[in-house]
Amino acid sequence: MAAVRALICDMDGVLADTEPLFYVATRDAIAPHPLTEEEYARFIGTHGLDEWLAATYGLPPNFLDARVMPVYYDAISRGLPALAGATALLDAARTRGLAVAVASTSSHDSIDRTLRAAGLREYFPVVVSASDVERGKPAPDIYLHTARLLDVPPESCLVIEDSVHGIIAASTAGMRVVQSRQATFVPPPHPSADAVIETLEAFRYGWLDGEPLG
Numbered sequence: 001m002a003a004v005r006a007l008i009c010d011m012d013g014v015l016a017d018t019e020p021l022f023y024v025a026t027r028d029a030i031a032p033h034p035l036t037e038e039e040y041a042r043f044i045g046t047h048g049l050d051e052w053l054a055a056t057y058g059l060p061p062n063f064l065d066a067r068v069m070p071v072y073y074d075a076i077s078r079g080l081p082a083l084a085g086a087t088a089l090l091d092a093a094r095t096r097g098l099a100v101a102v103a104s105t106s107s108h109d110s111i112d113r114t115l116r117a118a119g120l121r122e123y124f125p126v127v128v129s130a131s132d133v134e135r136g137k138p139a140p141d142i143y144l145h146t147a148r149l150l151d152v153p154p155e156s157c158l159v160i161e162d163s164v165h166g167i168i169a170a171s172t173a174g175m176r177v178v179q180s181r182q183a184t185f186v187p188p189p190h191p192s193a194d195a196v197i198e199t200l201e202a203f204r205y206g207w208l209d210g211e212p213l214g
Contacts, residue, residue, distance in 0.1 A: 003210050005156040006099040007090075008146055008175070009124075010045070011111055013162035013183035014200075015086050015102075016118040018076070019044060020184045025071040026064070033057045041185050045105055045163025047136050073113055080117035083182050085200030090123040092205045099150040101126035103142045103159075105166075126150060137165040140173035147173070158207065160200075167192050176213055178203065 012018045019040075027035045030053065043049040053059045060066070093100050100123055104111050108129045115121040126149050133141035147154050159170035159177045164187050170177045171192040179193035180200055189196040195213035197203055207213055 001210065001212070002153070002155040004098065004158045004176075004208055006101065006147070006150045006152040006158070007093040007208065008101045008103050008143065008150075008157055008159045008170075010159075010161045010163070010166050011102050011104040011114060012106060013044065013185065014083070014160050014180050015120055016080050016082055016114060017183045018072075018080070018114060021075045021080075022068070022072050023185070025068045025075065029063070029067045029071065030057060030059065033059075037185070041187075044185055045137050045161075045165035047105065047130065069110070072110075076114060076117040080114065082118040082120055083200055085182075085203060086118075086120065089200050089203055089205075090120065093208060094123065096208055098208060099126070099152055100124060101128060101146050101150055103128045103146045105130045105136055105142075107131060137163070138168035138172070140169050143170050143173035143175055147175075160203075161193075162186060164190055178207070178213065 009015055023040045050061055050064050053063055054061050102111060102124045111127050111129060128142055128146045130136040130142055133145050135141045147157050154174040157175040159175045160180055161167045161170055161177055162180050162183055167177055167179055167190045177193050179190055179196045182199045
């Protein structure tokens with residue numbers, strides 16, 4: 001098995017529990033139209049919510065950017081803690097000299113604001129958004145592109161993901177994947193994940209040194 005040379009993290013639901021804030025902002029913005037948690041959860045880790053809102057309720061295609069993102073940005077500006085274990089894990093990766101990156105479906109603006117609000121921006125010299133690639137998750141494009149930017153082969157990358165779409169994307173890219181189930185909107189353990197943890201505090205740092213996942 002190739003040595004781990006890079007740690008790539010999804011952001012929403014892995015580094016910070018942002019999805020509840022975005023769900024509430026979206027639900028309130030489209031009222032009186034309903035949006036259940038189950039409906040919202042279908043789009044976690046991938047695109048399509050804008051299109052679904054347009055097709056279901058006739059909302060304009062830029063509704064999220066125009067009406068929801070300002071509310072979300074205001075919410076995180078008032079405080080967004082990093083998920084427990086995130087800072088310690090990133091410190092461990094940095095101590096080992098690993099390349100570190102974020103690969104997120106969110107826009108570059110949202111990634112930057114969210115990481116800064118959570119106090120994590122300094123850890124990520126490389127930030128990749130789904131807008132940088134042709135196909136979003138669950139296609140592997142975002143992870144393959146991130147590996148190229150880091151100059152690390154996919155088999156030497158370790159990914160932390162939470163969503164089904166993200167896990168499939170990283171696994172299809174040929175990377176090792178740890179599923180973190182720490183956030184509020186969390187799917188069941190996924191068979192494509194090489195290891196499943198309930199919190200980043202349960203992450204075994206030996207995995208960064210090449211110990212088998214499991």
